[in-house]
Amino acid sequence: MSEDNEQNRQRTYTWDDPAPTSAANRDMQGLDFLRGLIDGSIPHHPTSRTLGFTVTDAREGFVEITLEVQEFHANAVGSVHGGVLATLFDTAMGFAVSSTLDAGVGYTTLDLQVRYLRGVQPGHVLRVHGFCEHAGRRTATARGEARDDQGRLVATGSTSCLILS
Numbered sequence: 083m084s085e086d087n088e089q090n091r092q093r094t095y096t097w098d099d100p101a102p103t104s105a106a107n108r109d110m111q112g113l114d115f116l117r118g119l120i121d122g123s124i125p126h127h128p129t130s131r132t133l134g135f136t137v138t139d140a141r142e143g144f145v146e147i148t149l150e151v152q153e154f155h156a157n158a159v160g161s162v163h164g165g166v167l168a169t170l171f172d173t174a175m176g177f178a179v180s181s182t183l184d185a186g187v188g189y190t191t192l193d194l195q196v197r198y199l200r201g202v203q204p205g206h207v208l209r210v211h212g213f214c215e216h217a218g219r220r221t222a223t224a225r226g227e228a229r230d231d232q233g234r235l236v237a238t239g240s241t242s243c244l245i246l247s
Contacts, residue, residue: 093154095132098125108188112180116140135170137177143214145177152203161201162208166197167228168196171239174212175224179243182217188246189222200230220245237240 106124107115116156118124119137126136133155139146149155157163172194179189202208210228226239 091153095134097128097131100128102124103127107180109185111185112177112187113140113142116145116177116181120188129169130173132167133166135173138209140177140181142181143178143217145174145181145212146154146211147174147177147210148188149208149210151202151204151206151208156204159201161203164196164198166170167198167208167210167237169196169241170208170228171212171226171237172241175214175226175239176212176240176243178212178224178226179217179222179241182214182222183245186247189243190246192221192242192244194239194241196237198237200234200236202230202236208236218245219247 114218116137117140119126122139127227130136135147135149137145138148149170151162155162155166172191176191208228209231210226212224212226214222214224216223222243222245224241228237230236
């Protein structure tokens, strides 16, 4: 493609200081923290601003992350990059675990597995659901499903987390 035909693409975004969000995550009961993200009283973390996803639903043991797939999410073949989906799964499943935790109890991902089933093109909406399956004193497990705006399953995930008390 000649330079005359190339379109210059730019993206600009802002984010908040992550320290207050991290403090709220640490100091609040997990479900209350997630509800704060949804209602806007707690700002989303910089990763969500970078990729453009938000928490759109949360109940004990369940979280939904929503992303409108943009051109900048694309991989070399034109569909959403697997790393973007992995980030969405890590967030949704981790927050599903967090939704079961008391204030002052944290978690960190021990492992993450994602199975990609179909590509998703820019212009579609992805919803990633995280489901906490077990939350013990030392470890927790969760699973996830990613669906496109037509309800088709596009990927599945699973994780285990270390509980930090």
